Each structure stands twice: as C-alpha cells, then as structure tokens.
Amino acid sequence: MKRNILSIAFAAFAISFTFTSCSKDETAAPSGPSVSLTDSTGTGIVDTTNFFTSTWMTLKVTPSAGTTIDAIKTDIKVNGVLVAPGSYDVVDATQKEGFSESVPVDFIVSALQIAFGKTVTFIVNVKDNKGLIKTVELSYNVKVDNTLLASSEIELGAQTNATIPYKFVGLANNFATYTAGLTGTAKVNSSLIDFVYYYGTTDKNAFAAPSNANGAKLIWNSEINMWGVQNKTKFLASTLTPTEFDNIKNTTKVDDSFAAIDFSAGTTDKITSLAIGSVYAFQTAAGIKGLAKFTAISADAMGSTKVVLICQN
Numbered sequence: 001m002k003r004n005i006l007s008i009a010f011a012a013f014a015i016s017f018t019f020t021s022c023s024k025d026e027t028a029a030p031s032g033p034s035v036s037l038t039d040s041t042g043t044g045i046v047d048t049t050n051f052f053t054s055t056w057m058t059l060k061v062t063p064s065a066g067t068t069i070d071a072i073k074t075d076i077k078v079n080g081v082l083v084a085p086g087s088y089d090v091v092d093a094t095q096k097e098g099f100s101e102s103v104p105v106d107f108i109v110s111a112l113q114i115a116f117g118k119t120v121t122f123i124v125n126v127k128d129n130k131g132l133i134k135t136v137e138l139s140y141n142v143k144v145d146n147t148l149l150a151s152s153e154i155e156l157g158a159q160t161n162a163t164i165p166y167k168f169v170g171l172a173n174n175f176a177t178y179t180a181g182l183t184g185t186a187k188v189n190s191s192l193i194d195f196v197y198y199y200g201t202t203d204k205n206a207f208a209a210p211s212n213a214n215g216a217k218l219i220w221n222s223e224i225n226m227w228g229v230q231n232k233t234k235f236l237a238s239t240l241t242p243t244e245f246d247n248i249k250n251t252t253k254v255d256d257s258f259a260a261i262d263f264s265a266g267t268t269d270k271i272t273s274l275a276i277g278s279v280y281a282f283q284t285a286a287g288i289k290g291l292a293k294f295t296a297i298s299a300d301a302m303g304s305t306k307v308v309l310i311c312q313n
Contacts, residue, residue, distance in 0.1 A: 032132030033069060034062040037124055039105075039138060045256075046105045046120070046140040054104040057138060059124060061099055067128040068096040075123040078114055079260075088127060096129075109142055117259030118142050143256060150249045151175040151309040153295055158199040159219050160301045167220075168210075170194045171288060171311050180223045190227030194284045195292075196220060199301040200272070207280075207292065207307070208270035209233035215270045231285040234267040238291060242277045245293045249310050258289055259312065274305065288312050 040056035047055065063069050069091050076084035091099075105120075114120050121139040154175060157164030165184075166177035170192040178186040178193055186193060196208045198219040208216035210230040217224050224230060240248075240257065248257060263283040271280050279293045290311030297305050 031064070032134045033064060033067070033126050033128050034060075035124070035126045035134040035136050036060045037122065037136040037138045039140070040102070044140055045143050046109055047143040054106050055140070056102045057105045057122065058100060058102040059136075061095075061126050063096075063098060063128055064132075067130055067132075069098070069126060070096075070129045071127045073125040073127075075125075076112070077121040077123065078118050080119075080121075084112065086125075088125075105140055109140070114142055116142055117256070119260075141256065143254065148248070148253050148255055149175075149311050149313050150253075153306050153308055155296075155304050155306045156197040157304045158197065158298050158301045161304055164304050167198075168193045168196050169307075169309075171284060171290070171309070175309055180220070182226075184223075186223065187226045191229040191231070193227075193229075194231055194233050194282075196224070197305055199298050199303065203270070203272035205274040205294075205297040205305050206270055206272045207235070207274065207294075207305075209235075212269040215272070232269065233285060234263045234269065234283045235271045236261060236263065236267055236281045237271075238279045238281045240279045240291065242279065242293055245279050245291060245308075245310070248291070249308070255289065255310075255312050258291055261289060263289070284311075 038058050040058065061069055071088040071090050073086040073088045075082060075086045109120055119139055119141050121137055123135065123137040125133055125135045127133045149171070154169055154177060155164060156166055156169060156177065159167070165179045167180050168178040168186050170176055171194055172192040176192065178184065178189055180186055190210065193210055196210050196212070196216040198206055198208070198216060200206055200215060200219060203215055206215055209232050210216060210224060210227065211232045248254070258281050261281050274294045274297055276294060276297055279291055281289070281291055283289050288311050290309060293308045295306045295308060
C-alpha cells in the first residue's frame with residue numbers, strides 16, 4: 001500500500017490522499033538520498049481560512065547511485081513541541097527509485113486543529129536501503145482569520161473630568177464607552193467593560209483591568225464596587241512602533257503580530273505612565289487579544305486620554 005509523507009497526520013483523522021510519482025533520477029549522492037521539502041508560496045505562511053488558495057508542500061526524493069528509497073518518517077511540531085511523532089513507513093514499490101509528491105498544508109493544519117498564530121514544523125526523514133538517512137524540515141506560521149476589529153480614536157475622561165463623561169471602554173458593541181455614577185451606564189454593563197482609565201499621583205495616565213486592586217479600584221472604588229462583574233484584563237509591553245500599529249490597523253488587517261503572544265506569565269493588570277505613541281498588547285477576560293495605541297495623554301486628573309484599539313474578531 002502506498003504511504004505518503006504525512007501518513008502520521010492523516011492516520012489520526014482517517015484522511016487519505018493520492019499522490020503522483022516521478023521517474024527515477026540517477027544523480028549520484030554518496031552520502032545518502034537527495035531530499036528537498038519546499039513551500040509552494042515561498043512565504044512560510046499557511047492560511048486556513050481560504051481553502052480555494054491552498055498552500056502546498058512538496059517533497060522530492062532521489063536515491064543515490066546504487067541505492068533505493070526504503071522508508072519515510074514525518075514528525076510534526078507546534079511551536080517547537082512534538083505533537084505528532086511519526087514512525088518509519090516503507091514506501092511503495094513505485095517510489096523506491098525516486099518520487100515527488102505534494103500535500104495541501106492548510107488542510108493538514110485544520111485536520112490537526114492547530115490554532116491560529118502557532119508555528120507548525122514538518123520534519124521528514126528519508127532512509128535508503130543502506131540505512132543512510134536524510135532529514136529536512138519546513139515551518140509555517142498559521143495565519144489567523146483576516147478580520148480584525150479596529151476602533152476609531154476613543155477619548156476617555158479622567159476621574160474628575162466633568163466635560164467628558166465616558167470613563168470606561170470595552171471591546172463589545174463596537175468599542176462602546178461607559179459613564180460612571182448611580183445613573184451611569186457602567187453599572188449595568190460591567191460585564192462588557194475591559195478597560196478603566198484614571199490619572200493617579202504615582203501611576204499618572206493609567207489603563208487598568210476593572211479587577212485591578214491598586215489603581216482602578218482605588219480611584220474608582222465606589223463605582224467599581226457597584227459592578228457585578230470586574231473583568232480581569234491582562235497587559236504586556238509591546239515592541240511595536242506606532243507606525244507598525246497603523247500598518248496592522250489600516251493595511252494588513254491581520255493579527256499575526258500578536259495572536260501568538262503568550263499571556264500565561266509576566267502580565268500585569270494595569271499599564272501606567274502612558275506616553276503618546278506607546279503600544280501595549282492585551283488579552284481580555286474572554287480571551288480576546290489585541291493592541292492599544294495611545295495618541296493623547298493628560299497632565300492631571302481633570303484631563304483625558306485618547307486611545308485606538310485593534311483586536312481579534
């Protein structure tokens with residue numbers, strides 16, 4: 001029975017493919033078989049959201065003079081971790097003297113349920129009948145859904161600003177903003193609020209999770225105490241420049257640059273001393289990742305800040 005280079009992946013999901021073999025290549029390679037693994041697009045990116053433009057991975061194998069191809073093993077790693085270890089499969093008789101075969105990478109990534117933003121690496125080992133082994137590998141970044149959400153510039157007033165009533169913002173409902181007080185909109189919409197703005201003596205301009213105890217809940221103590229939900233937003237510093245942020249928001253419109261950020265460690269529940277042009281990564285309590293760029297800051301608790309948000313849809 002003919003075995004393809006990714007039999008380990010397809011066996012797990014009972015998927016089969018038919019590949020076309022090529023003719024024998026007599027090029028001598030005394031150190032073992034000649035093996036190449038190439039990406040059809042040359043980009044190293046696989047887009048699982050569009051199966052009409054498949055990314056193909058092609059394996060070409062040529063035995064050295066006087067040898068034949070014996071077996072092939074494929075391992076699959078995700079972010080460097082082995083998730084699908086392979087075992088050597090004896091090749092079909094028609095493949096022993098050389099072959100070329102291609103598979104759609106996007107289909108494999110979807111079948112194995114590899115998450116958006118991950119890096120998948122295929123490691124192929126080819127063994128000839130003399131026991132000589134050649135190993136090649138090819139990595140792909142799994143492109144995320146091409147549908148970012150982006151806000152316009154959002155202005156939030158500091159705690160004593162009486163002119164700008166909006167103090168809090170969430171990603172839901174097209175980045176809705178909320179007002180404070182007994183008759184304000186925040187209290188009844190607390191589950192939708194991801195960010196609290198305040199100006200502190202030490203923290204200066206600060207953006208915090210509603211659950212933050214040493215900033216948001218100090219400045220807005222009586223307000224947040226009325227909320228039934230205090231969302232736990234996480235923040236991380238970002239190396240992105242304002243120009244790079246704008247390019248993501250206006251041009252590429254994909255979250256490849258932040259979807260793979262690991263928020264499991266090193267995060268904070270507030271960002272302080274904000275500066276114009278500073279960019280931060282965040283993850284909401286709902287697990288949505290995004291970026292925030294600050295375009296204006298306040299000099300005191302009577303001023304305001306302006307922020308632009310982009311996030312996963």
